[in-house]
Amino acid sequence: MALLDPTSLELSPRRVAPVRHLARRARHTPLAQAGLVTGFWMAGEALVRAGGIPLPGGIVALVAVLALLASGRLSALTVRRGAHWLLADMLLFFVPAVLAVLEHPELLGLLGLKILFVILASTTAVMVVTALTVDLCSRWRARHVDAIR
Template identity: 50%
Template structure:
């Protein structure tokens, strides 16, 4: 920073010149882990709502949550979204998953009709659905692992 000297009309440096950094509105997630986790949970909820909107607009016969997960998968594979941008939020959901199932169990106790043959049918569907979800998840993880290994091998060849 310079000033113009009044007597000689020349530029002269200000003796006590100090540069001040521009104020930043960014929040460092390392200093605010709870705020970062909340932001990541909100981001996951935004993807869920985006999936719901896509399903409604396109009249797709799939749940909106699945469309949201596919959207996240596309963004992950394209590199537009990094895993770190959602890791804490996803870990919170996984850690607190039991809270999402307890209300369903309590509702089951309120309805005695689910204790008989209807309950057995529902349990069969739940058990079969769980096995199918676990199988599809294993296949998806295996596919992703093979894709990562293939990309890792091709990146070593390029260098």
């Protein structure tokens, strides 16, 4: 976690009001940035509920943030650290849901073995199909499309 903060290295000019300087530094902490991301999520939820949009609020907010980033209205610097912080600790946020397995003791028997079989066999199929598709398509494109350009 030794993230080098360039603002911590430079001496703050005496003229800069200390409060403003602190406020600026605070905006770049992962916590404050994660708060901003949470604000976007709440806005997305509110928009979906008000407009009757048949999509999750988080998805609408994701697309909105992407549009703001792409149009240059939002700098990636103001959200990147917070976003990485949320993504890196995602397991913490869904581990309580995983504990639902305690309510399903039947999964420890034959049923669990059946499920495990489905997961292993299906995951193998997904990986083989995905890798072969991407490999064939990218080799085909390298030969045909890139040759035309």
